[in-house]
Amino acid sequence: MRLADFILRNTEPILEQWEAFAASLLPAARNMDSVTLRDDAQQILHAIAHDLTMPQTREEQHQKSLGRAPKVNGAPETAAQTHAVLRARSGFNINQLAAEYRALRASVLRLWIDNGVPAASDLEDMIRFNEAIDQALAESVSFFSAQVDQSHNLLLGMLGHDMRSPLQTIQMTASYLAALNAGDAVTDAAARLIRSGARMQTLLDDLCDFNRTKLGLGINIAPRDVDLAEVLADVVDQLRAANPGRQIDLEISGDLQGSWDGPRLQQLLSNLVLNAINYGAQDTPVRVVANGSDTEVCLEVRNAGPAIDEQMLERIFDPLQRGPSQTVINDARAGLGLGLYIASEVAKAHQGAISVRSDATETIFGVQLPRRT
CATH class of the missing domain: 3.30.565.10 (Histidine kinase-like ATPase, C-terminal domain)
Known part of the structure; x- marks a missing residue:
């Protein structure tokens, strides 16, 4: 049986193995139900099966092996890309994401071979299948990394915003103490607080500016x-x-x-x-x-x-x-x-x-x- 036909006829057994492996990826999967463990796995499988049936030139094959499958302008996200975003939001790490694809590759090929020893003519199917898995993994890793970067940048933005108020309070209190003239010890301590506060403010400003550039907002100026x-x-x-x-x-x-x-x-x-x-x-x-x-x-x-x-x-x-x-x-x-x-x-x-x-x-x-x- 050709591999594409096998995947379509045996989607459920493959998904059961996908789900069982995904459930072992702790702690992220601890409270996930069957639907969220599988999320876009069925769509990924069907996309791979469809890819196996499509004609492909040698150049297209080479590009796909490098994770550079041609993109259709205006096309929605692929199932692999959506899967990556959902996994990132669920707390999976990138090693766990890659492990899902390794397990999928192994389970599909094992089930296919158990169904009957592939003929020599099926070797091309196996090569095409591995290329399709690699392409899906490349799409997932790219979107996963982008999602993680966005989350980090949003965290930095919130951190920078929330730190401003307590820092301003420290600086104002230090300035008040310095103005009291309550003795050299208090004045010196207040001066150290003022200098440290100014240094913290500089670091915080740099952090917030860096965060703006990473979010694509650039440095804000008012000429x-x-x-x-x-x-x-x-x-x-x-x-x-x-x-x-x-x-x-x-x-x-x-x-x-x-x-x-x-x-x-x-x-x-x-x-x-x-x-x-x-x-x-x-x-x-x-x-x-x-x-x-x-x-x-x-x-x-x-x-x-x-x-x-x-x-x-x-x-x-x-x-x-x-x-x-x-x-x-x-x-x-x-x-x-x-x-x-x-x-x-x-x-x-x-x-x-x-x-x-x-x-x-x-x-x-x-x-x-x-x-x-």
């Missing part, structure tokens, strides 16, 4: 006419106060008037300067250089220190990237590895560009900003 010289001077003063042991120089030339989101550009510059402080040589100044031309303003943050290798340069603006641990001057302040990523997203939101170059003499981060966003 208005500003003098970038004033914006840069303000953030450099703040960074000098927060890092009294480091020299930060600001050099400005040309016209720095334009339409930008001032607070966002302060965030961009702060992230670049803090990166220079944490990874650059401690005994040399960090230089912030701004130059205005007819159509744009160029910012540079320069620091001496070890050269960044080419492999690191290629992914330095990727999220969750940090330099080698031995080059971090202040690891406690090195952050989540989001600072440079957020800086690049802020530049993109202003229709600008960010770049980096590094050698044994100096590392330079450059930002080009058009005057009108």
Whole structure:
């Protein structure tokens, strides 16, 4: 009997084995009934059986073996894709999802062989069946991963939102204690709370911005006419106060008037300067250089220190990237590895560009900003 016919005639026994195996995938399956254990299994089987009956070129066969079956524009989700989403929402992990397909492959082939030894002419059916299983698995894994990523991003968004209120309370209380003048011990403790609160706020802002980009929302900006010289001077003063042991120089030339989101550009510059402080040589100044031309303003943050290798340069603006641990001057302040990523997203939101170059003499981060966003 051809394999496609066997699957259609023996769907129920195959589903019984599917259900029995799915029920063993604990703890996710502990409270699932027969319907949810099977969910789209029947549709997956029927899709595989249908695929076995369709003509297929060698190229199509090769692409399918790689999990790249042709997609029909406007077609609904496949059963394998829907199955993946339901499994992700039910608490299955990706290893359990893949195990279901391994078990399905084994049970179908075992039942088919038990029904009668396949003839040599059935070898093509077996190859096609394995390719169809691999394609279904590829579709499931892709949708499962997307569902998990979306859940993680939503969790980060809710976490960031819910943490803002208690953090603001801590900061306000610390400021109140500092204003009491209740003695040096209380004042010093309040100052430590204020600094720690500001650091937590920075980390939280980076986390929330990262979450927005992962959800496809991008960095939100509100451009208005500003003098970038004033914006840069303000953030450099703040960074000098927060890092009294480091020299930060600001050099400005040309016209720095334009339409930008001032607070966002302060965030961009702060992230670049803090990166220079944490990874650059401690005994040399960090230089912030701004130059205005007819159509744009160029910012540079320069620091001496070890050269960044080419492999690191290629992914330095990727999220969750940090330099080698031995080059971090202040690891406690090195952050989540989001600072440079957020800086690049802020530049993109202003229709600008960010770049980096590094050698044994100096590392330079450059930002080009058009005057009108």
